[in-house]
Amino acid sequence: MRESDKSVAFVVPCLNEHDTLALVLTKINKVRASDFKDRRTELIVCDNGSTDDSIKIAQAHGAKVVHCVQQGYGAALLRAIELAAWTVPGLIILAVLGAGRQWGDKRVRVFAASAMVTFLGYFLFKFDQGHGWGYRYFHGAWGTLPLLACGPVAGKRNNAHGAVAPVAHLAATLAVLSFALLNGLRLFQVDAWMDRHLAQLPELDSGRAQVCFVRPWQGYYSVDLVQNDPFLRQETIFLKSHGRETEKPFMEQHFHGAVPRSDAPDEAVWYVEREKVDWWKHCDD
Numbered sequence: 001m002r003e004s005d006k007s008v009a010f011v012v013p014c015l016n017e018h019d020t021l022a023l024v025l026t027k028i029n030k031v032r033a034s035d036f037k038d039r040r041t042e043l044i045v046c047d048n049g050s051t052d053d054s055i056k057i058a059q060a061h062g063a064k065v066v067h068c069v070q071q072g073y074g075a076a077l078l079r080a081i082e083l084a085a086w087t088v089p090g091l092i093i094l095a096v097l098g099a100g101r102q103w104g105d106k107r108v109r110v111f112a113a114s115a116m117v118t119f120l121g122y123f124l125f126k127f128d129q130g131h132g133w134g135y136r137y138f139h140g141a142w143g144t145l146p147l148l149a150c151g152p153v154a155g156k157r158n159n160a161h162g163a164v165a166p167v168a169h170l171a172a173t174l175a176v177l178s179f180a181l182l183n184g185l186r187l188f189q190v191d192a193w194m195d196r197h198l199a200q201l202p203e204l205d206s207g208r209a210q211v212c213f214v215r216p217w218q219g220y221y222s223v224d225l226v227q228n229d230p231f232l233r234q235e236t237i238f239l240k241s242h243g244r245e246t247e248k249p250f251m252e253q254h255f256h257g258a259v260p261r262s263d264a265p266d267e268a269v270w271y272v273e274r275e276k277v278d279w280w281k282h283c284d285d
Helices: 019-033 054-060 071-084 091-101 106-123 133-141 143-148 166-198 244-254
Strands: 007-014 040-047 063-067 210-214 236-240 258-262 267-271
Touching: 007 019, 007 054, 019 040, 054 166, 091 106, 091 143, 091 210, 106 133, 106 143, 210 258, 244 267
Parallel strands: 007 040, 040 063, 210 236
Antiparallel strands: 210 267, 258 267
C-alpha cells in the first residue's frame, strides 16, 4: 500500500476548552498540511458535554465533532476510537487477519489477548439482557480492534513496483462486501423485529375513542408500546397497567361512561365516549 493511501485520524477529547482548543487545533492543522500533506487525514473532536463555545470552535477549524455522554477523558477518547472503528465495516475480520500476520510482535499478542479474554468472559458470566444488549460489555476492549486491523495492510510491498499485497486486496474487498451486505442485513433485522414487537398490540377499531392497557408482565419489551401523542390527539390512548384489578376503578374515575371491549392476557381495551371526558375532548383545540 502506498503511503499516500494511508489515512490518519487526529483525535482530541474536549470539555469546555475555550481557552486552548483553537490553539491546539491550529497546530494540528499545520501538521496535517505539512507532515501529512500526502495522506488522507481527519480531525475529530470528541466533546464530553461542553457548555461553552468549544463545539463552534472545533467546527470552525474543520473538525468533525462527536459527542460522548459519559464524563471523563478516557471515555471521550474511547468514544472517538469506537466511532473511527465503525467507519471500517468488516473490522473484526480485519483484526483477526492482522493479529495472525503480526503475531510475532509482543504488543499485538497483548492487544489480541485483551480482546479474547473479554470475549471469553461471556462463557463464564451471564451478560444476557435480551436481544444482544449484553454484548455492549465488549466495548471495554473494542479499542484493540482498529489497531489489530492495521495488520493486513501494514508491512513492505511485495515487489519492486510497489504492488499491494494480496491480503490488502482481501481487506479492501471484505470492507466493501461487509458494508453492502451487513448493513442490508441489519436493516432487515430491525424491520422484522419492529413488526413482531408491534404485533403484540391488539387490532383497534378505527374512528372510535379507546383506551388500551398494556400489561408489561406479558410479552417482551411491552412497556415500550406505551407511546402517545404529547397532546393526546389520537383516537387511542395507551396506558401501562398496574394490575387487572386497578384498570376498572381507573377507568370509572377518569373516563366516565367507558365500557370494556376486550380483555386478553397481554392487554385490555375500553371504548370511551370522548365527549363525556372533559379534559380529553379539548385536546384537539
